[in-house]
Amino acid sequence: xHKEVLEVLEQFKDxxxxxxxxxxxDIVLHGSTVDDSFVPGKGDIDFLVFLSAxxxxxxxxxxxxxHKKLRQNNTLMAQLEGCYLVLNHNLEQILGGVYIGSTxxxxxxxxxxTFIESLIPFKSMLTADEKNAMQxxxxxxxxxxxxxxxxxxxxxxxxxxxxxxxxxxxxxxEEWPHALKxxxxxxxxxxxxxxxxxxxxxxxIKRMYQYLSTHGNLYFIETFTNIDEWxxxxxxxFSDKNLPIVIGDSTYWGQGIGxxxxxxxxxxxxxxxxxxxxxxxxxxxxxxxANLFLGLxxxxxxxxxxxxxYIYTIT
Numbered sequence: 001x002h003k004e005v006l007e008v009l010e011q012f013k014d015x016x017x018x019x020x021x022x023x024x025x026d027i028v029l030h031g032s033t034v035d036d037s038f039v040p041g042k043g044d045i046d047f048l049v050f051l052s053a054x055x056x057x058x059x060x061x062x063x064x065x066x067h068k069k070l071r072q073n074n075t076l077m078a079q080l081e082g083c084y085l086v087l088n089h090n091l092e093q094i095l096g097g098v099y100i101g102s103t104x105x106x107x108x109x110x111x112x113x114t115f116i117e118s119l120i121p122f123k124s125m126l127t128a129d130e131k132n133a134m135q136x137x138x139x140x141x142x143x144x145x146x147x148x149x150x151x152x153x154x155x156x157x158x159x160x161x162x163x164x165x166x167x168x169x170x171x172x173x174e175e176w177p178h179a180l181k182x183x184x185x186x187x188x189x190x191x192x193x194x195x196x197x198x199x200x201x202x203x204x205i206k207r208m209y210q211y212l213s214t215h216g217n218l219y220f221i222e223t224f225t226n227i228d229e230w231x232x233x234x235x236x237x238f239s240d241k242n243l244p245i246v247i248g249d250s251t252y253w254g255q256g257i258g259x260x261x262x263x264x265x266x267x268x269x270x271x272x273x274x275x276x277x278x279x280x281x282x283x284x285x286x287x288x289x290a291n292l293f294l295g296l297x298x299x300x301x302x303x304x305x306x307x308x309x310y311i312y313t314i315t
Contacts (some may be wrong), residue, residue, distance in 0.1 A: 004040060005033050008076045016049060019062050025050040025087060032161070039164040040076055044102060047082035051097070054086045060098060060109055067100050067107075081153075102157055151271035155217055155238070162260045168219035168236065171209075175220070178232055179205050182248020191286045192246050194306075212237040212244065221245075221261060223252065236261050240274050258292050266296060269314055277312040284308065 009029065017024055031046035032038040038045070055063065063084065070077045084098040096111035154160050160168040171178070182188055183200035190196055200208070212218045216239030220232040233249040234257075243265055245258055269277050279298065282290050283306060290308065294300075298310040 002033070002038060002040065004076055005029075005038065005045060008045060008080070011077065012047070012080060015066065019066060020051060020055060020059055023051045023053045023055070025052045037163065039161070040079075042164055042167075043079065043161050044081040045076065045079045047080060049082070049084045051084055051086045054096065055084065055098060055109075063098055063100070064107060068104065071104070099153075101153060102159075106156065148272055151268045154268065160219070160264065162264055165224040166257065166260060167222050167224075167230070168261065168264070169222050169230070169232075170218065171220045171232070171235075175232075176205055176209050177202060178220070179209075179235060179248065182234060182246060185248065185250065187250070188246060188248055191283070191289065192244070194283055209235075212239075215239055215241065221247065221257065223257070233257075236265075238265050238268060240269065240276065241278055241280070243277060243279055258289075259296065262292065262296055266312060269312070274314055276314060279310040281307045281309060 009027070013024075013027055016027070026049075028048040028050070029046065030048065032043045033045050037043075067080065070080060072078075080100070081102050082100060084100075086095045086097050088095055096109075098107075098109050100107050158170045162168065180200070180202060183193075183205060186196070186199075189199060193200075209218060212235075216237045218237050219235065221234040221236055222230040222232050225231050231249075233252045234245070234247040236245040237243065243262060245261055247253055247257055266277065277298075278301075279293055282293070284303075290310075293310050293312075296312070298312045300308050301311045302309045
């Protein structure tokens, strides 16, 4: 673990102890700070603060003001993001808590399963039984629930970092025209869309992106350039029904970027405890794409004269 992160954790522990006093039960780090893939200045320091009693209104305001103040400085403390989770008196159930994400407008206090209900549009990923179970959660099941929560948090945020030089970012509507040049590349159109006689115009891209963003999470794939800025080079969508991905800038073909993106999507699917991921169509001539998915554990589920379908089963 980075020395700087350890220093942040010590300061964070002291600060939270001062805010909630003897209600503090434990502080847990997860994500990139634990597996040493954390990059100062680019990632989040993901935390879970376990409390032995609910926070009152004054403490809730103090927690929000504390994190608001942290966001105003340029130290690593500004990268703290996570949840305050309240345990019952036997320390065997999660009763509610406080969520502090990277976007202040999404900070909230929650009780029982109302937090899951607030994660629209992702609540459909949880069954009614799973949502009700949030009020009676044995400690041995906390890990799987926290993994699911972490994935939901990631999908709710605008940016997912894959490494220090690669990230996924949800594009704004006004940024969609940036994709026009990708879909005026004849190889992109051939391999991803199966089209050889025309290119996409902005109306085509708008229809496609509106569909993808309605049925999943649409991202631009961005790489950090040698002039210290993020450059959009393609798009990808996370959905259990389809995983379309296009590296639109041919400069970045053959660099393993698609593999990193799909690997992250598989990780999210595991954390969300989905049953499977589906790729409904890859043209037979697109061997590069087929090999990408096969190499990551997908298997062919069906085929016709022009294309094959693939599935990844979550075990």
